[in-house]
Amino acid sequence: MNGVTARALQSFIQTTYGDAVWAAVLADSRVEVPSFELMLNYAPQLTERVLGAAAKHLNRAPDEVLEDLGLFLVSHADMQPLRRLLRFGGVDFAAFVQSMGDLPERARMVLPHATMPPIRPVDEGDGRWAIFCGRRPEGMVHVIRGGIRAMADDYGALATVELGPDEGPNHRLDVTILSDHFSEGRVFDLAAQAE
Amino acid sequence: MMFAGDITLDPGVLGQLLPMHLRTELSGRVLSMGATFARIAGSRATPDMWLFDLLACELPDGEVEVAPLVGAPVVRLRFRDGRRVGFRGHAVALPDGTALFDLAFDLVDLADLGGARLTASDFPPTDRTLDMLYLMEAKSLAMREALRLVDRLQDARDRAEAAALTDTLTGLQNRRGLDHVLQRTSLGTPFSICQVDLDHFKRVNDSYGHAAGDAVLRAVARRLMRNVRTSDTVARVGGDEFLIILPELTDIAVLDEIALRIVAELERPVVHGGQQCRISASLGIAVSTDYGYPDVKLMIADADAALYRSKSGGRARHTIHARPEQAPAPPGPPGTSRRSARP
DSSP states (O other), X not given: OBHHHHHHHHHHHHHHHOHHHHHHHHHHTTOOOSSOOTTSBOOXXXXXXXXXXXXXXXXXXXXXXXXXXXXXXXXXXXXXXXXXXXXXXXXXXXXXXXXXXGHHHHHHHHOTTOOOOOEEEEEOSTTEEEEEEESOSTTHHHHHHHHXXXXXXXXXXXXXXXXXXXXXXXXXXXXXXEXXXXXXXXXXXXXXXXX | OBOSTTOBOOHHHHHHHOTTEEEEETXXXXXXXXXXXXXXXXXXXXXXXXXXXXXXXXXXXXXXXXXXXXXXXXXXXXESSSSOOEEEEEEEEOTTSEEEEEEEEOHHHHTTGGGOOOOGGGSOTTOTHHHHHHHHHHHHHHHHHHHHHHHHHHHHHHHHHHHXXXXXXXXXXXXXXXXXXXXXXXTTXXXXXXXXXXXXXXXXXXXXXXXXXXXXXXXXXXXXXXTXXXXXXXXXXXXXXXXXXXXXXXOHHHHXXXXXXXXXXXXXXXXXXXXXXXXXXXXXXXXGGGSSSOOHHHHHHHHHHHHHHHHHTTSSOEEXXXXXXXXXXXXXXXXXXXXXXXX
C-alpha cells in the first residue's frame, strides 16, 4: 500500500466519522503509526487491515467503504484540489469519462508512487460507456466507481454507474449517462485563483 | 485565402485550427483573430485596429513594422492596455501578402490564463495549455504536502532530540541523561561528584573554528571515559562543562589521583586539521560522605564552588570541597589538590 491510499482512508474516516472512530480503527488494525503520510510508502497489508477494521466499525462491507471513499475524495469540501485536478479531464461528463484512460498517468505525473489500475473507457453509444479497470490494486474499482458518481454530480450530469461482470483480467463498470445537463453542477474555472 | 499549392482555408476553419491567431496586413492593420485570442483581448480589441495599438512588441523603440517580425524565431508581444498579459509566438507570411501570428501565453500569465475566463473548449486538443495548468496545480499540491511532511519530520526529530538522554556530539550522557542516572543513584551508598570545566576552550573555538572545537570536545569525552571506571557516569552538562559521578569512591587520595590524571590527559594537545589545539581543565569535587544526608543538588553546588576555586586559583587543577567542620588547607603548588570551605 502506498501512502496515497492509506492517507485517503484516514482523511475519509476522520472527516466523516470523527477522530474517535479513526483511533478505534487504528487500534483494531494494530497499526503503529498515529497518522499516515501521503508521501510515504507502507507495507501492503496495512491497507487491508485498516480497511477491514473500518468496515467492521462502520458496519459496512469493505467494497461499500471504498465506494464511499471515492465519493468523499471527489465531493468533500476538503478535497477541492483533487476534484479540480479531475475536472481538467474534460469539458463535460462524457468528455471526462472518455479521458479516464489518462488518469493513472496523470496521477503518476503528480505522485510517482501513486498506483492506479489501468483504465480503458469504451464508448458503446447512446450515452453508454463500459469502463474496464484492472484488478490491482485490489478494491480500487470501488473507489473509482464512487469517484465517477461524484464526478457526474460535479458536472451536473445524471448517470448511473454499475459494477458489471468481470471480463478477463478486468473489472467492468457500466456507466449510463441519462442526461448531460441534469443540474447546474459545480463551477470550474481553469485558473485556480478565479474560483 | 490561397496557400502554396491549392489549399483554400476558410477564416472559420483557420480559427478552429489556430484559436490564438491574429492575421494582419503587413502595414499592421488587424484583419481577423481566433476566438480564444479575441476572448483574452476582450474590449481591448476593436474592429480594424492596428496591431501595435493592441500589442507592444520587444522591438527597438518606435518600431511599428510587422515585416521584421515575420519569420523571426520568436515574437514576444504584450497587451498595451489593462493587464499587460504577455504572449510568445511566431509570424508567417501568407501568399496573399498578409501575416499570420500564432500566439501562446507567456509562462507567467499561463497560471491564470491572463485573467481571461477561458474553458477547456477554448483550446484545441493539440494545445497542452490545460495539461500545463493541471501540472502546475498538481505540482504545487504535491510540494505543499511534501513540505508539510518535512515539517512534521523536523518536529518529530526535535522532540526525539529533546527526549534523548545522549549528547549527540560526544555520545556522553546529556543533562537529561545525568538526571536519570542521579535518580537511580542510591543515596544510601557513598559516591563522589566531579565537575570538569575546560580551560581555554573558547580560544580553540575562536582560533581554529567550531569544527576544531567539536573535535576537542569529542577528544575530551574519550579521555574522560578512559580515565574513569565503567561504573562511573560521564555527562556533558554544558558547552564545555562535564560532570562525573563516581559511585562508591570517596577515598580522597584516589580522587586526587584521578583528578590529576584527568587534567594531565586533557592537556595533551588535540590535533585537528594540522593544528595543535591545547586546552586544560579545572575540576571541583564533592564527596557524599562529607554530608550527613547527601543532597545531590547541594553536592553539585559545592562541587561547583570547588571548581570556581580551581579557576580562581589559576586553572589546570582540581579542588575537593571540604567538610564543613574542616578548616581550609593551605594552598599547594598548582595541579595538586587543596581543600576549600563551603563559600
